[in-house]
Amino acid sequence: MLYRISATWARVELWAAAVLAVCVTLLVLLNVVTRNTGNALFWVDELAIYAMAWMTFLGASAALHYRNSVVITLLPDAVSLRTKAVIVKIVDIIVFGFALAMLWFCWRWFMPLELARAGFDTKIFQGNTFNFIYAEPTSTLGIPKYIFWSVMWLFALGATLHSTMHLMTAPSQIEKS
Amino acid sequence: NEFRLGLITPPPHIWTKAAGAFGEELAEKSGGAHSVSVFPSRQLGNEAEMLQQLQTGALDMAFMTVAEVSNRYVDLGAFYAPYLANDIAHAGRILRSDKAASMLAPLPGEVGVVGLGYGMAGLRQIVSRGEISSAADLSGLKLRITPFTPILDFYNAIGAAPTPMPLPAVYDALANGQVDAIDMDAELIWVLKYYDHADTIVQSDHMMFPMVGLVSAKVWAGLSEEDRAMIGELMAKHVDSTIDSYIEKEAGWLAQIADTGKTYTKVDASFFGSAIDDWNAIWSEKAPSLDDLRAVAAETR
């Protein structure tokens, strides 16, 4: 069950990342066209960069599901299969710890509880907390930046989902599914 | 306390040197109780990131362009009124006025930082690949700017296509023609040789470019009264010293640029025609302090 949720979510993440890669390409092309016709749009670069950042974090989360990240396999390759299975479990625990840490960083950063306490009034919120995240502007888009930053939540939640799945699932079970 | 001070300028730059001098004097005056580590060249991140770190209290201090702060507290945009100052010395007098100082007062509540005083960089000039003999020649040109609203409004009013671009990309972009012109100060035009790939340098002096010395409001709240007084006084003194440096050196850079043999023209407000009125119409509404600042400018002219 957990595996199916994780797999489905990873597929969604990958498709979203692919769509964002298309966006990056089209935005950069749009920049060329508009600039060379004397209609330079000054917000395109920033949007393209955010699209790339979203693509990256969604793709990085999906990579945790597929165990498709860059790793040094010197040690696991050198030991017996049994020891290797132990190492894989330890790595799963560490990655799970990382995912929880990311959730905690996002929690400290976005302070959702304090925001709710302030009745979702960001003025009161920043007076109470000295946290100006909801007032931060983007430099050219005219949209609050927390909208783009929210991908860090998606990343933290996705990483938690995928790493929990790996932690709870025996390797053989995954191969069967 | 061991304070961390961040800025975007590299070690040889006037701002970085002022930051170093501030740290030395603070250490000396406090009898070694305080020290300042300077982090130049955006080591801790760009200005937006540093401002965030000031807000959380991760970073203690910064010397930052007023442009960045004005993206969050619009009233500071008033400093960028075209031709508010006649020349660089006049810009210095405006920045040293009581009115200018009072404009920093709302920063703790609005942005989460304490502004202790102004410094500056040189006045803005225009470097162009092609001939520029009137403002009409700027119309339709791709022109590089630092991304903040007042300057964007200025070039939009002229009819140029303002193109935001970080400093590292500028030299190449001008060399290759990805931009036709750039908005830049005399120091960098000379030091980074932006005139290399340009035909025309227009000494327009159209805008000042102030800097502000900031302390994290969170960190500030944790300091004793005596420490606040000492840090406030010393930081104000050293950011202020950059004003003197630029007043002293600006003419020399401009003369060296003029000597390069490129077409060099000096223009004034009349060059830009109605664009300046258009800008004023937008900003008299956006920036409440603009009228007072104009009054200060008139008094100190």
Added chain:
Amino acid sequence: MSPVVFLVALLLSVPVAIVLVITAAWYIWESGNTVLYDSFAQKMFGGLENYGLLAVPLFMLTGELMNEGGMTKRLINMARVFVGGFRGGLAYINLLANMFMAAIIGSATAQIAVMSRAMVPAMEAEGYNRGFAAATTAAGGLLAPVIPPSMMFVIFGVLAQVPIGEMFIAGIIPGLLLTGAFALVITLVGLQQQFPKDVWMSRKEAGRALLEAMPALLIPLAIIGGILFGIATPTESAAIASLIAFLVGWLFYRELKPRQLAKMFKRTAVNASMIIFMISAASVFGWVIIYGELPQKLAGFITSITSDPFVFFLIVNLALLLVGMVIDGIAAIILITPILLPIATGNYDISPHQFGVVVCLNLVLGLLTPPVGIGLYIASSMSDTSAGAILRALWPFLLAVAVVLVLLSYFASLSTFLI
């Protein structure tokens, strides 16, 4: 304790990016400066807000399209017309092609992405060992940031307040030197391994190969022309090249169908996010160690050891080799330049141009050194070769770079002569 956490996690095969993140988090915990946790996630995001990074997915996409659309195949076929009959011809083609690409592209990672997809399968098909093919391509990619234009030199120039044009000129002789050194390596390895040798094409075959390659030539032309005529930035030229590659592959060669695009964009997203996520992790890692002033302490230590510029350079080179193992390219330049440059110019009277060339080349080398070697992993993923297999063939090239580094450190004029 932090170095232990770093090494243990790395050896256990925790993903490299996650190793950097947890080491940074651990170091903050140890130093007690926990307020940094409030900016941690923001800094991970902020590390990606860099226009130059857009070139990574775009050049990867170009590589995909040129490959699936049958363009690289035809370009290499064309090159074969000229040197196919020589022993080891394709290895030299690889190097020469990399040199020409380096005059277009300013980023080693981007160049390695494009060239690995193009060259490695071709070399393998001709009988080369796949590891050697990927190693030659990865090493050739190091020319990109040395031969102008160069993203590294641009960033160094800005940090050091040195005119960027002068930095570019400073890179010309070192770039040629590096090309020569790599050619020597290929010759020596070739003598030892007896490289495969092709036969010369018949006149008719040759004519056909040239004609077929014409539309594919549009791509390098578009990249060079776009940049030279100011139509596009190097990043944008990658997007244009992708578009042309798609059109040529679809309409001329008819090997590409629009519906294949979905698959290619997905692959691009997977590969690019893997690389860029490591940059995000490296940036938060670098930020934390800068906060701890570790590099500053290192610099103070170096000056206490020697007063000789060359010895200083050797120490710096060794230190940077270590730095380059964990922090790559541009991130490392940003961290290192402000700390070491004032010492080099102030205490040792070294020209900033020479210093820039040496430091940039050294940190570029870091792209190919494990454990964090983005160039190595790009070559590995784009050519479907294990990083270990590449490394086994790569070390003579790395040694050649080291020799060039020593020469550049000793003879200042190699960097400053043309300026």
